[in-house]
Amino acid sequence: MYKLLIGFVCFSAATGIAHAFLLGDAENGEQLHRKNCQGCHAQRFGDDGSEIYTRPNHSVKTIEGLMGQVEFCNKQISLGLKDDDINDLVLYLNDNFYKFE
Ligand code: HEC
Structure with missing residues (x-):
């Protein structure tokens, strides 16, 4: 039962990220x-x-590397972007250049 619960939590977290990612606004990212x-x-x-x-x-x-890099640049240049904006930037860069699945 304990294991099942952990599996469920991980699964929800993973789909949560994928979902938010797909729902990003690439135009805002651009x-x-x-x-x-x-x-x-x-x-x-x-x-x-x-x-x-x-x-x-x-x-x-x-x-994941792309997400990390965008967050790093955001901190490095003190842009103060919100999570949503970082997500949109990642989406834009992935759609146009990296094309990770
Ligand atoms: C002050 C200059 C500067 C700004 C502003 C800047 N970057 Fe960068 N960025 C760099 C440099 C320098 C590198 C590393 C180049 C290298 O590896 O030779 C880099 C690398 C990257 C990479 C990795 C590219 C690769 O090698 O695959 C990404 C992604 C990236 N930046 C995203 C961003 C994003 C998103 C922003 C805006 C939020 C941003 N950068 C703003 C200078 C900048």
Whole structure:
């Protein structure tokens, strides 16, 4: 019974994340990205900066890694984005560049 309960809690948590993720607003993510993120990446990588995500040796390899990286950048540049905004940014970056399942 105890094990069953743990299994259930983990399962709910996992589907909760996937669900929130799918319900994100990629358009809000795109706007946040243009405003807060793109300029600096473009300065370093040229053009629109998207090469930072698509270069062969890019560092983000998993969806969890992407979430972590966006949260890290958010703290690093003291943007103070809310969880919803971080979620939208992750969705936008994944839809357009990383395409993790
Ligand atoms: C002040 C400059 C700057 C700003 C602003 C900035 N970044 Fe970055 N970002 C970097 C640098 C530098 C790297 C690492 C480049 C490297 O690994 O060589 C990076 C790496 C990344 C990566 C990993 C790319 C990979 O290798 O797969 C992601 C994702 C990312 N940034 C997202 C964001 C997001 C989202 C924002 C806005 C909330 C943001 N960054 C704002 C400078 C910046």
